[in-house]
Amino acid sequence: MNFEAVIGLEIHVEMKTKSKMFSAAPNSFSREPNTEIALLDMAYPGTMPIVNKQAVINAIRVANALHMTIDHELHFDRKNYFYSDLPKGFQITQQFRPIGRDGYLEVLGRDGKKKRIEIERIHMEEDTCKQLHFMDYTLLDYNRAGVPLVEIVSRPDIRNGTEAMHYVEAIRNIVLYSGTSDGKMEEGSLRCDVNISLRPYGSDAFGTKVEIKNINSLKNIEQALDYEIERQSASLLNGTPIQQETRRFDEASGKTVLMRVKTSAVDYKYFPEPNIVPIPLSDEFVNQAIATCPELYDAKKERYLAKGLNEADASIILSDIAMSRYFEKALPLVKNAKTLANFLIVEVNGYLNKNAIGIAEFPLDEASMAEISNLQDDGFTHKQCADIFNYCLANKVSPKEASSALQIEKQVVDEGAVLQAVNAVLDANPQSVADFKAGKDRAKGFLVGQVMKASHGKLNPAAVSKVMDEELKKR
Amino acid sequence: MSILDLTISEIHQALVNKTTTPVELVKEALARAKANNDNAFEILIEEQAIKEAEALGEPEVDNPFWGIPFVLKDNFSTKGIETTASSNILNGYIPLFDATVYAKLKKKKAILIGKTTLDELAMGGTGTTGHKGTTFNPWDPKHERLVGGSSCGSAACVSAGIVPFAMGSDTGDSVRKPASYAGLVGFKPSWGRISRYGLFPFAPSLDHVAYFTRDVKDAALLLDVLAGRDLHDATSSLEPVERYEEDLSAPLKGKKIAVIDDIVQTISDQKIQLAFKRSCEELAKQGAIIEHIRFGEDLLQSIYATYIVISCSEATSNDANLDGIKFGPFYPGKTYQEVMFNARTKGFSELIKRRFVIGSFSLMSENQDILFRRAQKNRRKIVNRLNEILAKVDAIYVPAAPSVAPKIVSSSYKLSDEYLIADNHLALGNFGGLPSITLPLMLEDGLPVGVNLTGAAFEEKKLLSLAAGLERITGLANLSVLNKKEGNL
Incomplete structure (x- = not known):
């Protein structure tokens, strides 16, 4: 290998709360499309966001598990863009002040040693509505619009697919066991986007970044990254520069495939959400959230x-x-x-x-x-x-x-009783004893069977076998 | 004079005494609305209003709003009643929920008789940009003059005597400026004092629910009903609600009032100057302490630019939900981009699009530092200065506008101090989220001009008490085109 891979992960986790991030609509999966919607989720004029307290508690718990510094004042911002899955035309997120920053996780590397992966930030935001694309139309399901998310962004400390897999696995375990999420990658409640670039060993500069989106299992993370490292290495060795692009993992072929080439980055025109004034979080609230974490x-x-x-x-x-x-x-x-x-x-x-x-x-x-x-x-x-x-x-x-x-009775393990039964059988079967002595191991099995039969299965076979060995030696 | 021309508290007495009935009042209000030709209404709510009035039983002695007809600006969400914010992009939109203020008034058994015109999406100060065209000033039967905006229809309704009070919204001065042109009390309580749930947002950090009444007492009574925490609006305040009418007859003696000279001086109309000066003298005569101060010209000149950048930035984001997909007229297209593009191209007027462009430009990452964030910082400076002043005095006192209602065709020089300062200073109250009230000062050639008092946040009770004292000085309580007065100044 000539190149070092530089990998950073963005993980979106759908939170398991009773209601949505900013509305009172129920938050549950697998219901009829477009049945779990509050007015806010459809962006009806005049509706206003109310922060979900349980989502905040969950985010604090995850931030704490990731050894992060927790902000004791909640701030939200708007991320503005027009898209068919975004009813308000903006997403409420935490751009400028995430609830947690500067954490880390220790995960097993490929060499079996523990490695520290630094985590830049964790922030809360709302999910978009779900789109089902068909040939000439798209169906929108607003049930997902406004579902609470936490996004966990790692620093580019990961170097191979195995580390990435273990990192995601560790995060999945945290969100799962803290009760934050069901963490199901295959159902999209834990979604993983990967940024990967290659650089020559020893270099401090970064190569051109490629994004791989929506990888839906732990195993696929490892595979997708290992494939992508190989692909980019080969390309660089060929003298073909890497282009900035978004790819997806194709499970069938085990390869990543091009989705779109990235042009200039979208300007999301972030600014503070004026309908949520900063919310102070008391030490007591934060400590309580952590103390009561499952x-x-x-x-x-x-x-x-x-x-x-x-x-x-x-x-x-x-x-x-x-x-x-x-x-x-x-x-x-x-x-x-x-x-x-x-x-x-x-x-x-x-x-x-x-x-x-x-x-x-x-x-x-x-x-x-x-x-x-x-x-x-x-x-x-x-x-x-x-x-x-x-x-x-x-x-x-x-x-x-x-x-x-079943008329099951406890087997006898008492040495005296076993010894008596074993010797009785040995005495009655001199030929088998002789066979055993002559090297026919099968004879022992027959003798044990005779003991079990005579005791109607009440003796413990292990004990019988052990005593049988000892007694055969004596003969 | 009809009972409908009295103030809310007086009409209430008549209802309790059974001199009139809610049905009589509502029918008369509707008749006046229909006869009015100022283009004040988006929709009249005739059937429902009469039905509601008929269903009322015995008068509720302790409820001054029982059976009182009123109107809402058409940017308040009303369940089952078309609400367009005077914009074509919302034509046919029938909300599924009631704004909190409407729900509260309904609960008090006040009766909604119509929804009023506004500058499109409440963006504008002229009352000329709604999809139904210009709303005229009832004081000018020749229809040559603005009533001002954006709450133009609501201002027209109260000054034309159709209803004794009307709900509006105030982002820069959208109630307090029209109140000046229409001879009304226009009151904007503190940001967070009244829930904004169901008010179509223009710029939430500046938006306030506000309203028109014909005297200060009615403004106080209305706040009793509308103030308070609302679980649907996270910005609504937990500050306890007071009985705002309690101190209205308190004397002015010892009250400290700051006059901002660098605002007053930019006004060229000498009649306004004179009347304002006399009002100060009268206040002093009654024992109030008038302090002449300077706000800082640089800060005052920056109000308009600061306001435009912040309000347009927020507006471009708030109105991104108007995309022709979920509500409002649907314009087909091959892609979702085309659908949105067509809806927004056809649904918004040029003026609105211009504001969106300004807002969007201000928020672009390469411009944020020199536009949006700079405006935010400047807003903070202005608010610090305001709070510094209000820590020492009970209220700030200035003319609400540099002139009577302007003619529709007139235009002002937009870089003059008179425009930048005297015509835009009311936005100070929005920057600081401060309670601010306009009331009539005088009439100039039969047209009203108002003055404005602004107090510290959540000191509505004190502010209303001062305003009531000033109202006694001007002698212009309960002014309307059907109830013309000379005034004392």
């Missing part, structure tokens, strides 16, 4: 690790916020967090995948799940507990009812 991803992970989960288990459970909620509800009821985690990761996830449902629709409540998990820690085998789990789900009964229906 526990974030990193804190949860640390707590899970302390409970005995390993890194992989914790990550799997935390990859679905609903799963982590389920886990945490069951957690105080279980003897061993790791056992519970194993059930969630294997049995529960298996069931969810098979039935194509989410944990929200999972029929077994947390208390029952905890009960099953505890049975294993009380000495029932995992297989027995899994049978109970499956029986509960198939027959909609409690774990107690399931275990009595």
